[in-house]
Amino acid sequence: MTEHRPPAxxxxxxxxxxxxxxxxxxxxxxxxxxxxxxxxxxVQAAAGKKADIDRAVSxxxxxxxxxxxxxxxPRERSRVLHRIADIVESRxxxxxxxxxxxxxxxxxxxxxxxxxxxxxxxxxADLIVxxxxxxxxxxxxxxxxVNRTPIGVAGLIxxxxxxxxxxxxxxxxxxxxxxxxxxxxxxxTPLSASLWAGIFEEAGLPQGVFxxxxxxxxxxxxxxxxxxxxxxxxxxxxxxxxxxIFGNAAPHLKGLSMELGGKSPAIxxxxxxxxxxxxxxxxxxxxxxxxxxxxGSRILVQREVYDEFVERYAAQASRVRVxxxxxPDTEVGALVHPDHYAKVMSYVxxxxxxxxxxAGGGRxxxxxxxxxxxxxxxxxxxxxxxxxxxxxxGPVVAITPFDTDEEALALANGTKxxxxxxxxxxxxxxxxxxxxxxxxxxxxxxxxxxxxxxxPFGGVKASGLGHEGGYRSxxxxxxxxxxxxxxxxxxxxxxxxxxx
Numbered sequence: 001m002t003e004h005r006p007p008a009x010x011x012x013x014x015x016x017x018x019x020x021x022x023x024x025x026x027x028x029x030x031x032x033x034x035x036x037x038x039x040x041x042x043v044q045a046a047a048g049k050k051a052d053i054d055r056a057v058s059x060x061x062x063x064x065x066x067x068x069x070x071x072x073x074p075r076e077r078s079r080v081l082h083r084i085a086d087i088v089e090s091r092x093x094x095x096x097x098x099x100x101x102x103x104x105x106x107x108x109x110x111x112x113x114x115x116x117x118x119x120x121x122x123x124x125a126d127l128i129v130x131x132x133x134x135x136x137x138x139x140x141x142x143x144x145x146v147n148r149t150p151i152g153v154a155g156l157i158x159x160x161x162x163x164x165x166x167x168x169x170x171x172x173x174x175x176x177x178x179x180x181x182x183x184x185x186x187x188x189t190p191l192s193a194s195l196w197a198g199i200f201e202e203a204g205l206p207q208g209v210f211x212x213x214x215x216x217x218x219x220x221x222x223x224x225x226x227x228x229x230x231x232x233x234x235x236x237x238x239x240x241x242x243x244x245i246f247g248n249a250a251p252h253l254k255g256l257s258m259e260l261g262g263k264s265p266a267i268x269x270x271x272x273x274x275x276x277x278x279x280x281x282x283x284x285x286x287x288x289x290x291x292x293x294x295x296g297s298r299i300l301v302q303r304e305v306y307d308e309f310v311e312r313y314a315a316q317a318s319r320v321r322v323x324x325x326x327x328p329d330t331e332v333g334a335l336v337h338p339d340h341y342a343k344v345m346s347y348v349x350x351x352x353x354x355x356x357x358x359a360g361g362g363r364x365x366x367x368x369x370x371x372x373x374x375x376x377x378x379x380x381x382x383x384x385x386x387x388x389x390x391x392x393x394g395p396v397v398a399i400t401p402f403d404t405d406e407e408a409l410a411l412a413n414g415t416k417x418x419x420x421x422x423x424x425x426x427x428x429x430x431x432x433x434x435x436x437x438x439x440x441x442x443x444x445x446x447x448x449x450x451x452x453x454x455x456p457f458g459g460v461k462a463s464g465l466g467h468e469g470g471y472r473s474x475x476x477x478x479x480x481x482x483x484x485x486x487x488x489x490x491x492x493x494x495x496x497x498x499x500x
Contacts, residue, residue, distance in 0.1 A: 002324055002327045002328075003324075004037050004326065007094075007098055007101050010042065011043060011191075012043075013030070013043065013046070014043055014190050014194050015045075015194075016048055016212060016214060017194070017196075017197040017211060017212040018052070018055050018059050018211050018212075019055075019056075019207060020201075023046075025048055025052050025215075026052055029046070029047040031045055031187060031215075031216070032044060033045050033187075033188075034188075034337060036103065036333075036335060036336055037104065037369070037370040037371075038370055039338050039369065039370060045190045045214045047214065047215045047219070047220075048214055048215030048219065048223075049215065049219045050219075050223040052213050053220055053223035054223075056182045056211040056212075057182055057227050060180040060208060061152070061153055061229050062208055063180045063206060063209050064150070064152055064180045067208060067209065069180065069205075069206050069209045070150045070180075074128045074129050074131065075129055077178065078125040078176070079125075080175075080204050080205055081121045081128075081175065081176055081203075083203035083204060084121045084200065084203040084205075085118040085122040085125065087202055088114065088121065091195075092114040092115055095164060096110040096113070096114045097110075098191050099113065099163065099189075100325040100326060101191070101326070102189045102191035103161070103188075103189045103325075104289060104325050104333045104336050104370075104371065105162070105289060105333055106289075106327075106333045107326050107330070108330075109288060116165045116168075117164050117165045117167075118168075119453070120169050121168060121172045124173045124175075127173075127176070127470070127471070128176040128474070131148075131474060133145065133148055134146050141486070141488045141491075142484065142485065142486055142488075143484075144482060145482075147483060148177075148474075148479065148481075149178075149479045150177050150179045150478060150479075151231050151255065152179060152232075153179070153180050153181070153182060153230045153231065154174040154179045154182075154230070154233075155184070155225065155230040155234070156181055156184070156233075157184045157217070157221050157225075157233065157234070158184070158185050158193075158237075159186050160186035160291075160337075161291040161292060161393075162292075163189045163192055164192040164193070167185060170234045170236075170468075173473035173474065173476070174234070176477075177474060177478050178478075179477055180208065180211075181209070181210055181211065182211045182212075182230065183196070184213055184215065184220050184221050185214065186237075187214065187216050188336050189336065190214045193212060196210065197210070217237075217241060221245075222244075222248065225245050225254075226252070231255060232254055232257075232477070233255070234468070234476070235256070235258045236258075236259045236260075238391075239261040239416075239462045242258045242464075245258065246258070255476065256465055256466065257467075257468055258464050259293065259419075259463075259468070260419075260463050260464045261391040261417060261463060262294055262295070262391060262417050262418075262419030262420060262463050263297060263298060263389065263390070263391050263416075264297065264440065265298045265299075265300055265411065265421050265438075266280075266281045266421075266423075266424070267300045267402075267408050267421070267422065268281070268300065268301045268424045269408075269424060269425035271426045271427060272305075272424035272446075273424070273426065276424070277424040278316060279316075280422070280424070280447075280448045281296055281299050281397075283448060284296035285395065286317070286320055286375050287331075289333055289335055290344075290392070290394040290396065291336065291340075293419055294420040294442070294449050297392065297398065298397075298411075299400070300402050300408055302403070306401040309399070310379045313358075313399065314358035314377050314379070315359075317359040317375045317376075317377045322364040322374060322375070333372075334370045335371035335372070335394060340394070341371035343392075344373055344392055344396060345373065347386070347387055348362075350386050350387060351378045351385075351398070354385035354388075355378030355381035355387065355398060356378060360376030360395075373394055374395070376395060376396045376397070377396075377397050377399065378396070378399065380401070381398035381399060383411055383414050388400065389416075391417065405434065409438070412438055412439075413438065413439045416461055417461060418440045418441060418459050418460035418462070419459035419463035420441070420442045420443070420444070420449070420459070421438045421440040421442070421443045422443070422449075423438075423445050425445075431445045439460055440459065441457070441460050442457065442458075454469070455469055455470060456469050457469040457472075458472075
C-alpha cells in the first residue's frame with residue numbers, strides 16, 4: 001500500500017476568481033477543507049456570500065454586455081474550447097492527483113474523470129461549429145427560420161462527486177454558446193475547481209467570462225440562485241436541494257436544468273449472462289466509491305438465479321479492494337467527508353434490521369482513520385425498506401428477488417426517483433419493451449453506464465428537471481427566436497376598410 005501524503009505545491013489558500021483575478025471574500029470569511037483520508041484540515045477556502053456573488057455576477061454581466069465572447073463566431077469560440085481541452089489533457093495526471101486527494105476517489109478513476117473533462121470541452125467545441133438551425137419553408141409563400149443567441153450569465157452549481165468532470169459538463173456548453181458564467185463548486189471539494197482559472201487564462205478566454213465563488217450552498221449558492229441578473233441555473237445535486245432551488249428561482253422565472261438524486265435499479269433476468277451482470281453490477285455501485293447519481297444501488301434478480309447471484313455477488317464484493325485513494329490498486333477509496341461517512345454508516349445500521357447482510361457492513365481492516373467503508377451488500381430487502389427507497393450515495397447495495405416481468409417492473413418503478421436503469425437479459429424483445437416501461441431518464445440494456453455525449457442526460461420524477469447533453473445543452477443555454485418572412489403577397493384580413 002502506498003503512503004498517504006498530500007500532493008506537492010498545494011495552494012496556501014483557495015480563493016475566489018472574479019473578473020480575471022484571485023480574490024478573498026469581501027468579509028474575509030473562510031471555511032476548512034478536509035482531507036478525506038485523515039479528516040484533518042489541509043487548506044482554508046474563501047467562504048463566498050451574497051457580496052461575493054454580486055461581484056462575480058457583475059463581472060460576468062459586464063463581460064456579456066461589453067466583452068467580445070458572446071459576439072465571437074462559433075468557430076472562434078470553438079478554438080478556445082479546443083485549447084482548453086488540450087491543456088486539460090496535458091495536465092491530466094496533476095488534475096487526477098488533486099481530485100483524488102480532495103474527494104477520496106481512487107487515483108485511476110480520477111484520471112479517467114480528468115480525461116472525460118477534456119472530452120466534454122472537445123465535444124461542445126465541435127458541436128457549436130456543426131450546429132445548424134432549422135428553416136421551415138412554405139414554397140413561394142413564406143420562409144421561417146430560427147436564430148439562436150446566448151442568454152447571459154449562467155449560474156453553475158456543481159456537486160462534490162467527480163467535481164472537475166461535472167464542472168466541465170456545464171462549463172463546456174455554457175461557454176460554447178457564448179454565455180458568461182459564475183461557477184459555485186461544492187464546498188467539500190474546491191481544490192480542482194481552482195485550476196480552471198489558470199487553464200482558461202492560458203487558453204485565451206476573455207476576462208470576466210469565467211468567475212468562481214467558493215462557499216456554502218445556503219450562502220453562496222442561495223445568493224446565485226436568487227440573483228436577478230442570472231437568468232439560468234444548472235444544478236447537479238440532491239433532490240431536496242433541487243426543491244429549494246426550484247422555489248427560490250420561481251420569482252425570477254429562471255431557466256432551470258437540474259440533475260438530482262437517484263436510486264437506480266439493475267434488473268437481472270434468469271436468462272442473463274450472470275458473469276457479465278455480476279461484474280457490471282459490482283462496478284455500477286462500487287465505482288466512484290458509490291458516490292454516483294446513476295449507481296445501480298437496487299439490484300432486482302429473478303428468483304431462478306437469485307440464490308446463486310447473491311452468493312457470487314457477495315463473494316466478489318468482499319474482494320473489492322478498499323484502500324488509499326493514491327494507490328493505483330485501490331478500487332474503493334475514502335468517502336468525501338466525515339458528515340457523509342456518518343450518513344452512509346447510519347444507513348448500514350438501518351439495513352441490518354431491514355435485510356440480510358451478506359458482505360461488508362463496517363470499516364475495512366487496517367484503515368482506522370478517515371472515511372472508509374467496506375463494500376456492503378444486503379440481500380432479501382423488501383421494497384418498503386428505507387435502504388431500498390432512499391438514496392445512500394455510498395458503497396451500499398440492496399438485492400431483492402422477483403418472479404415475473406410485471407413484478408420486476410413494479411419494483412423498478414417503485415421509488416420516487418427515476419434517473420437510470422440497467423437491464424440484463426438475452427431476450428432482445430423483452431429488453432426493449434421493458435425499457436419503454438421503466439420510469440427512468442436513461443436505460444442501459446446489457447451495458448454499464450457508458451455515456452454518448454450526443455444523447456440527453458437527465459431523469460424523471462424526483463431525479464430531475466430538463467435534460468442536458470448534445471443539442472439539449474445547446475437548447476438550454478440559448479434563446480431561440482423564430483423569424484417569419486412572407487415571400488408572396490401578404491395574407492392579411494383587412495380591418496377597418498373604407499366602405500367607399
